[in-house]
Amino acid sequence: MKNWDAIIIGAGIIGLSLAIELRRTGMSVLVVEKGEPGREASWAAGGMLADFGREIPSPLQALATASARMYPEFVYGLEDESGLKIDLRAEGTLLFLDSSEDRALQESHPLPASLEKIEPALQTSAHSLLFLKERSVDPRHLTSAAIAAARHRGIDFSSGDQVLAIEVSNGKTAGVRTHKTQFAAAIVVNCAGAWAGQIGPHAFPTRPVKGQMLCVLMPEKNLVSHVVRTPDVYLIPRSDGRLVIGATLEEAGFDKRTVPETILKLRNAAINLVPRLAEARILEDWAGLRPGTPDKLPILGETSIPGYFVATGHFRDGILLAPITARVMAQVITGQRPKFDLRTFWADRFRR
Ligand SMILES: Cc1cc2nc3c(=O)[nH]c(=O)nc-3n(C[C@H](O)[C@H](O)[C@H](O)COP(=O)(O)OP(=O)(O)OC[C@H]3O[C@@H](n4cnc5c(N)ncnc54)[C@H](O)[C@@H]3O)c2cc1C
Structure with missing residues (x-):
């Protein structure tokens, strides 16, 4: 042996x-x-x-x-x-917070410029918003x-x-x-x-913790340029114009099937944030199993x-x-x- x-x-x-x-x-x-x-x-x-x-x-x-x-x-x-290229992006993250008590945090992580300037397609809302210098990778x-x-x-x-x-x-x-x-x-x-x-x-x-996601092709390559994290959905742009929209957190055993209604719900949550994503073509949906403890x-x-x-x-x-x-x-x-x-x-x- x-x-x-x-x-x-x-x-x-x-x-x-x-x-x-x-x-x-x-x-x-x-x-x-x-x-x-x-x-x-x-x-x-x-x-x-x-x-x-x-x-x-x-x-x-x-x-x-x-x-x-x-x-x-x-x-x-x-x-x-x-010899392969890896899409590593450093545009940063816009993090939407869901409670007013988090507003103090906002001052320590201010946006580098107005939201209209840095992410014009994003629908503004009453949420408080942080800018984080996080990276993302494909x-x-x-x-x-x-x-x-x-x-x-x-x-x-x-x-x-x-x-x-x-x-x-x-x-x-x-x-x-x-x-x-x-x-x-x-x-x-x-x-x-x-x-x-x-x-x-x-x-x-x-144990497996299931996550369903989808990927769309943005109508313009840089329609969204930052990672956007909200309590309901997140958006992760790739440099080639794709946008990943995720994700669910489900206890579903080792089942990796996607559910059309769930994918639609994620897509709609993304459109609520960025209305022009209604024009985006869906390329793919999938589910994966996170290793939970x-x-x-x-x-x-x-x-x-x-x-x-x-x-x-x-x-x-x-x-x-x-x-x-x-x-x-x-x-x-x-x-x-x-x-x-x-x-x-x-x-x-x-x-x-
Ligand atoms: C929808 C979703 C979104 C996520 N988003 C993020 C994110 O944005 N950022 C982040 O940091 N993480 C994210 N994660 C989590 C991340 O994907 C996982 O934590 C990470 O991939 C775990 O890596 P791993 O190598 O442990 O597991 P895996 O990639 O699952 O690899 C384990 C491997 O072991 C093999 N294997 C299992 N049993 C055996 C066996 N008996 N014999 C031989 N081989 C075996 C499997 O086939 C598999 O290839 C996400 C996960 C999901 C599902």
């Missing part, structure tokens, strides 16, 4: 980024993917790099801020190694580049190969058993997203089986958190001490 230094389960953005980071340290790495690499949550995401606001739980704030800072370099590295560009960069660096892939269980020998990790074969490695990392809890012998409490925090670190690690549960922020997750997990795996205290994210918190 061929042997690797490390096996990564799952070729989403978390598994791919970590595989690349481990390969950089000189390790041989195999990524085992049950389907096609990069086609699950990381393909379905909007790509907001939103490190501000109530959506980020406070224990995650330091990692989120660090990861947002790492993004330009992360993207540049992937572009360089893959997650499909990102995952494609990460796959190409991984291959370029000599990372091996076994696709269409579902991992059934971790192999343990003498109390230590020995590899993985898949539905086709077995692969040997003393280090295995579970990056299986919403499915992470299905791989024995550990039962991580991950009971406390909305990721699961990061070593498990009780030496050599078996986990990096999953990134819920709504896995695109944002990919660079820092890869960095800190590679540090933990290679026996270095990350500068972040990861105890809050350890897997054993659910057993305490």
